[in-house]
Amino acid sequence: MAYLWFKAFHIVGFVTWFAGLFYLVRLFIYHVEANEQPEAARAILKKQYEIMEKRLLNIITTPGMVLTVAMAVGMLVVQPDWLKAGWLHIKLTLVVVLMGYHFYCMRLRTQLAAGTCRWGPKQLRALNEAPTILLVTIVLLAVFKNDLPTDATAWIVFGLVASFAITIQLYARKRRLDKEKQLASQGGQP
């Protein structure tokens, strides 16, 4: 039973961790875009984003990471045989990459607060896509382990998820282009 308790909160942990990571980089994008605002609004917005980013990291994202890892350690103590499994070795490698991403985001947060961050909104949007790949791969490894199926259901699910992702990207692109057109028609005034 202890094993299932650890597993349940392992899942709660990584949901929290990922929610935090996705929202954090979204806040970085808004933070950098605040530079396009008039002087008075810019200072207020930047201060507010700084506070939100710090709290999000300290209260949600980092605790989510700690909970995920602590519960995983619990599962491995109860069932140490997992440590011999190939899928877990790949998963652990990807989790190390994910942690690298987490710590890099912490560094970006400090740079944004100090006004020394060189990342633009476009680069940050690309950065925000990276954990999606890790999330999907890690979950597939955890669920299917060494046996990823390639049957009809797998292709149907893959097709649905891919069309869903493409629709969201197209919608986001359209919104960005509309905003740029609107700015251009106002002569660059936000």
Ligand code: HEM
């Ligand atoms: C220190 C890092 C991690 C370790 C050592 C670890 C280890 C484990 C272990 C041993 C299980 C139990 C497998 C089972 O009972 O079938 C598990 C389950 C699971 N893990 Fe992790 N994990 C880690 C991080 C993560 C992360 C970051 C995610 C999400 C991106 C994740 C997603 C899952 C999921 C969805 C399950 C449930 C699988 C199922 O019940 O079918 N894990 N993990």
